[in-house]
Amino acid sequence: MPQAAEVFKNKQSVILELWMKNQLSDIGLRDDLMSNEDLRVQSEELVDVLVSNLTEANLNDPQSMDFEPVLEILAGISVSRAKQGFSPRETGAFVFSLKEALFEVLQNELQNDVATLYEQTLKISRLVDNFSTVTFETFIRGREEVILRQTDEIAEISTPVIRVWDGILALPIIGTLDSARTQVVMESLLQEIVETSSSIAILDISGVPAVDSLVAQHLIKAVSATRLMGAECIISGIRPEIAQTIVHLGIDLSNIVTKASLASALKFAFNTMRLEVRKKAGVSAEK
Amino acid sequence: MTILPLAKDILKVYKEQDVVLLRNRVKERAVKIKMGLVNQTKLITAASELVRNMLRYGGGGEVVVEVITRGRDNGVRLVFKDQGPGIPDIKKAMADGFSTGRSLGLGLPGTKRLVNEFDLKSEVGKGTTVTIIKWANG
Numbered sequence: 335m336p337q338a339a340e341v342f343k344n345k346q347s348v349i350l351e352l353w354m355k356n357q358l359s360d361i362g363l364r365d366d367l368m369s370n371e372d373l374r375v376q377s378e379e380l381v382d383v384l385v386s387n388l389t390e391a392n393l394n395d396p397q398s399m400d401f402e403p404v405l406e407i408l409a410g411i412s413v414s415r416a417k418q419g420f421s422p423r424e425t426g427a428f429v430f431s432l433k434e435a436l437f438e439v440l441q442n443e444l445q446n447d448v449a450t451l452y453e454q455t456l457k458i459s460r461l462v463d464n465f466s467t468v469t470f471e472t473f474i475r476g477r478e479e480v481i482l483r484q485t486d487e488i489a490e491i492s493t494p495v496i497r498v499w500d501g502i503l504a505l506p507i508i509g510t511l512d513s514a515r516t517q518v519v520m521e522s523l524l525q526e527i528v529e530t531s532s533s534i535a536i537l538d539i540s541g542v543p544a545v546d547s548l549v550a551q552h553l554i555k556a557v558s559a560t561r562l563m564g565a566e567c568i569i570s571g572i573r574p575e576i577a578q579t580i581v582h583l584g585i586d587l588s589n590i591v592t593k594a595s596l597a598s599a600l601k602f603a604f605n606t607m608r609l610e611v612r613k614k615a616g617v618s619a620e621k
Numbered sequence: 622m623t624i625l626p627l628a629k630d631i632l633k634v635y636k637e638q639d640v641v642l643l644r645n646r647v648k649e650r651a652v653k654i655k656m657g658l659v660n661q662t663k664l665i666t667a668a669s670e671l672v673r674n675m676l677r678y679g680g681g682g683e684v685v686v687e688v689i690t691r692g693r694d695n696g697v698r699l700v701f702k703d704q705g706p707g708i709p710d711i712k713k714a715m716a717d718g719f720s721t722g723r724s725l726g727l728g729l730p731g732t733k734r735l736v737n738e739f740d741l742k743s744e745v746g747k748g749t750t751v752t753i754i755k756w757a758n759g
Contacts, residue, residue: 485638512637544644544662546669547727575662582663583670583731584717 338454339388341443342436346385353377353435362427367418376411380432383407393457396464405468412472422473429466433459493519495526502603503532504596506571508541516552520559527565534603535560538596540571550585557590566591566606570599624754626698627688635681640672643684647697650688654695656757664697664755667735670728671701671751677722679705679749689754696737696756707745715741 342349354374357363368376383404392398408429415425436458444451493515496504505523509515523535537556542549553569560567570593572580580587593599604611628650632643647668651661668684675682682703689698708714715733720726733739738754 510641544665544669546666546673547725547731548670548673551725575659578659579662579666579735582734583666584727584734585725585731 337390338440338458339390339393341440342385342388345439345443346381349385349432349435349439350378350381352438353381353432356431356434357428360427360431362424364420364424367420368415377432380404380407380411384432393454393461396461401465404465408465408468409472412469413476416473416476422470425469425473426466429462429469433462436462493522495522497526497530497532498536498600499603499609501530501532501607502534502536502600503527503530504536504538504600506538506541506596510544511539511542511549511552513548513552516556520556523556524559524563527560527563532565534566534568534606536568536570536596536599536603538571538599539569539576540573540596542571545576545580547583547585550580550583550587554587554590568593568599568602570594570596622692624689624691624698627690627695629688630686632684632686633681634672634675634684637676639681640669640676643672643686644669646686647699650686650697651755651757654688654697654757656697656755660755660757660759663735664699667732667753667755668699670732670735671699671753674728674751675701675703675705675749679703682748691756694756694759696754696759698752698754701751702748703750704748707747707749708741708743709745711741711743 354377357373357377358370387400387404389400392400411428412425415428416422437455440451440454440458444454488509493505493507496506498504503523503526505519507515507519511519519537523537526532527535537553539545539553545553557567557569568591569587572592572594591602593602630646630650632639632646634640634643644665647665648661651664656664672684675684680703682701682705685698685700685702687698687700689696713719715730716726717730718726720728729741732751732753736753736755737759738752740752741749742751743749
């Protein structure tokens with residue numbers, strides 16, 4: 335009785351030809367993204383590795399370690415195809431069309447033994463389904479990496495410390511203030527205080543969507559740390575609805591200087607530093 | 622008067638990033654029923670508090686966002702459900718300034734003050750369910 339693994343080893347070239355025929359006759363063929371020669375090289379590589387690693391024993395076990403090289407190649411294909419602009423569905427279809435070629439070969443070999451054919455077909459189907467899932471997983475993992483990198487970048491660029499005046503720093507916070515963000519904010523703020531020997535820092539929270547108790551706690555920490563450095567910290571940009579929410583939550587910010595807008599915070603800072611901003615007297619001298 | 626649910630969403634929250642999604646969904650619903658800006662902010666802050674608790678102490682869970690109606694009132698009902706360790710002493714957890722996690726200890730009592738209806742059920746070892754309702758003009 336010929337077994338599937340054995341059959342495939344003998345018919346490796348037939349499988350490839352069938353698979354290529356299936357792929358090329360598919361209306362979804364993307365010859366605009368990949369030349370037929372490249373497709374053939376890719377397919378040949380996969381068939382080769384699959385057939386050489388397939389044995390009677392591991393046919394039942396899609397999780398077997400023997401398939402490591404196959405999975406590796408699949409992951410590689412998935413990544414390179416994603417870069418070329420294939421949709422995950424197209425990459426999935428690429429693997430699924432292999433299944434059809436395998437079935438066809440198996441069918442020709444085992445036409446007289448329907449029971450075995452059925453059993454082997456099920457196993458192959460399970461195996462190839464698993465392979466196809468791998469391509470999806472790789473695709474998603476690739477996307478997740480991009481998202482994580484962007485998250486990091488956003489955290490980096492969204493905390494600029496601006497020197498608004500000699501001795502006055504402003505730090506507009508935009509987005510949710512979580513523990514990780516607070517750490518970045520605090521680090522860059524304290525560093526900037528040292529570098530510019532500023533005595534006043536303004537934290538502007540106009541861009542923070544919601545101030546809950548955790549955000550408030552982070553703000554209080556930032557203020558305490560700034561004070562330890564010998565600078566005064568003003569929190570500005572408290573909108574009316576946020577003020578009401580803070581009161582209802584029961585957060586006590588009375589020890590902190592808070593202002594409604596950045597402008598009034600700046601005014602307060604000028605006052606503290608005994609600076610005066612005045613309109614020039616008489617007709618404007620400058621032209 | 623009976624409360625009737627109109628629209629229902631179920632969101633799973635297991636990481637910090639999911640919080641933003643939830644907040645946006647809650648806001649969307651609140652805007653749809655013409656909730657005022659102050660009440661909107663209160664509701665979103667309450668949701669933010671509870672979802673943080675759920676992530677921190679309950680290991681994440683499920684949030685049901687519902688638009689509800691009671692006679693002429695429209696509102697948003699949020700149900701936070703986790704399978705975490707539960708709260709052994711609810712009375713203590715509802716007191717201002719009590720925290721097992723070195724926070725301000727205002728999350729639960731503060732949330733109660735921000736919403737119209739607040740219900741907390743917890744079973745040690747099984748999990749916690751918090752239900753809040755905020756009426757559009759409540």
